[in-house]
Amino acid sequence: MGKWICGDLHTHSDCCVDGAVPVLEIVRQARKWCQFLAISGHARQSERWGGEQYAQVLAARQQFPDFPLFHTAELEFPIPRHVMMITAPENREFELQSELVRRYDRLSGVTGIEQAEDELAYVAKHWGEDCFMVFNHPSAPEVPYAHLKRLVAVNDVFKIIACVDRRERRAAQIWRIGGAWDRLLAQGFRLYARCGSDFHRHFSTGGNDYWPGEFAQDYLYVKENSYSEIFNAYRSGNFYCSVGAPIAEPSFSISADFRVKLSFKVLKPLRKIDIIADQRSVMSFRQVKSDFFFEGYLPPCRYCRVRGLGELQKRPYEDGFYEPLFLLNPLFPAGALPCI
Numbered sequence: 001m002g003k004w005i006c007g008d009l010h011t012h013s014d015c016c017v018d019g020a021v022p023v024l025e026i027v028r029q030a031r032k033w034c035q036f037l038a039i040s041g042h043a044r045q046s047e048r049w050g051g052e053q054y055a056q057v058l059a060a061r062q063q064f065p066d067f068p069l070f071h072t073a074e075l076e077f078p079i080p081r082h083v084m085m086i087t088a089p090e091n092r093e094f095e096l097q098s099e100l101v102r103r104y105d106r107l108s109g110v111t112g113i114e115q116a117e118d119e120l121a122y123v124a125k126h127w128g129e130d131c132f133m134v135f136n137h138p139s140a141p142e143v144p145y146a147h148l149k150r151l152v153a154v155n156d157v158f159k160i161i162a163c164v165d166r167r168e169r170r171a172a173q174i175w176r177i178g179g180a181w182d183r184l185l186a187q188g189f190r191l192y193a194r195c196g197s198d199f200h201r202h203f204s205t206g207g208n209d210y211w212p213g214e215f216a217q218d219y220l221y222v223k224e225n226s227y228s229e230i231f232n233a234y235r236s237g238n239f240y241c242s243v244g245a246p247i248a249e250p251s252f253s254i255s256a257d258f259r260v261k262l263s264f265k266v267l268k269p270l271r272k273i274d275i276i277a278d279q280r281s282v283m284s285f286r287q288v289k290s291d292f293f294f295e296g297y298l299p300p301c302r303y304c305r306v307r308g309l310g311e312l313q314k315r316p317y318e319d320g321f322y323e324p325l326f327l328l329n330p331l332f333p334a335g336a337l338p339c340i
Helices: 023-030 051-063 093-104 113-127 145-154 180-186 227-236
Strands: 003-011 036-042 069-076 082-087 131-135 158-164 192-195 216-222 239-243 247-254 259-266 270-277 280-288 292-297 304-310 325-331
Touching: 003 023, 003 069, 003 082, 023 036, 023 051, 036 051, 036 082, 051 069, 069 093, 082 093, 082 113, 093 113, 113 131, 113 145, 131 227, 145 158, 145 180, 158 227, 158 239, 192 216, 192 239, 192 325, 216 227, 247 304, 247 325, 259 270, 270 292, 280 292
Parallel strands: 003 036, 036 069, 131 158, 158 192
Antiparallel strands: 003 216, 069 082, 082 131, 216 239, 239 325, 247 259, 259 292, 270 280, 270 304, 304 325
């Protein structure tokens, strides 16, 4: 039996030039919503992101040993994008971040798609399978499709791409049906979508951010709340992401003959649910206000995924309204292309 846990990979502490909260206080607050976190220093912008952040992470691990806490860095990738490399504590986590800043920092002149491919190959060679890369910040900027395809084809390091963040920016390449993500999935590439808080300072202390897990969530299905289980869930796509937590406990499967089963608890009214296969919506459901269940056949397809939008909700700290949403990561029927 497994369980769902909530967490966030993109969180900044006071060790960043624009952060305000020590790691220990972030963990104390985030535990209201999350069962794990990654602390993501702005590499290059402050010397504190490295040694000082790492010391704070180690102290927080001692105080909360049941709460997996990753040390990572927001890196300047050789193509214009912020990325993070996530690895386990025992896998030379501090050395990984430091070496990538030294070798592959775009602002130091290491630029181009070839250098980006080389960075992925370097990580795989020296850190093995217990490491994966996350693209941060939805569409900031969009990466050309040809570059995305080259990166995801290098090896199994590039696994996760941000779709929505705390300001509700949506990455068109990921959110849009038939966009770059769908095109890659249709070719058998395994790339997954997540949300994140990108936390710096909370509304209650004059900031513009929600606490990790308070507004944007990654929900992972695991046997236990451990570093290895978190890795396995992210690398296999056994998770879903949401803004405003409109659903809970989804169950999603597809058989070799394209029979889909989909169910979940509805926590906030949903105005539309799409089942997406091979770059198009093949089934839609509207005005779902109670717990959802569907079982039926899809047209033959290489993959399928699910996207849902909720009814507008009042913002908790600001005027106006926001739109809850969720994304279930893709499934690949038997006979689809193997995992790249």
